[in-house]
Amino acid sequence: MAEQPGDTRFDPARLAAEATEVRKRILTTIGAAKMGHVGGDLSVTDILVTLFFGVLNVDPARPEMPDRDRFVLSKGHCAAALYTVLARRGFFAEDELASFMQPLSRLNGHPNRRKVPGVEANTGPLGHGLPIAVGTAVGAQVTGASYRSFCIVGDGELQEGSNWEAAMFAGHRGLGNLTLVADRNGLQQGARVADTNDLSPLGDKFAAFGWEVRDIDGHDHAALLDALSRPGEGRPVFVLARTVKGKGVSFMEDGVEWHHGVPTPAQIDAALKELSR
């Protein structure tokens, strides 16, 4: 990676190129570990890349700087995507990705804030990330701090009731410094969200809780940059990011079996070829 963001934030074309590299690395990392959640990782890649290379005020050299933006990956099973983006953004060496889920590695199957620089919250049990991000946003509101708080949830994860208590409170407090992104890929573990406990109309529900809703294609880097860069005006922002589980690898796209399916070496080769075209 030649330039670091900060003075030079990535534009949509560079974000797209970076996302392709991240996708390739996720595939090789999960292939080596023989474990992971590749479908959700590929789904959330463009959102993570846009945040870390185009939006967030973070400094890999000072991961705990007080005015850093707070980011919580609530769908913590997609740790491989987060670790890959953190490594490529400079929080730790990219070579370390080879240790993903190995004994004694700090790159556990779910992220741990005490082990990995750039990880703001321990996540894995679904439904905990948004309440944490609401807490950091309230903290900034109360103290006058300028940082913003961001959280990504899965759409299956939004079935957890804790999200709705947090959403209600965020609306009540008018947390314009809070942005929640739903990775709306329509699939959860083993089933479609709509067949399990349908969340539609998702945007309307957040609007009813007092949020500003931005409904976008979650793989469009220009749309993501726009939706994520602008804070809310006296209201929390809900980015309804319409995504595809397994995005970028044709035989994985929208396939529920890739929630935690592990590709064979031949499938990884095919996927890497497709991403290199």
Ligand SMILES: Cc1ncc(C[n+]2csc(CCOP(=O)(O)OP(=O)(O)O)c2C)c(N)n1
């Ligand atoms: C409280 C809790 N219940 C169950 C699980 C097991 N689990 C891990 S991922 C997942 C499905 C999540 O679906 P979604 O949020 O849509 O994630 P994505 O499709 O984006 O990977 C489940 C049920 C969990 N991690 N936490």
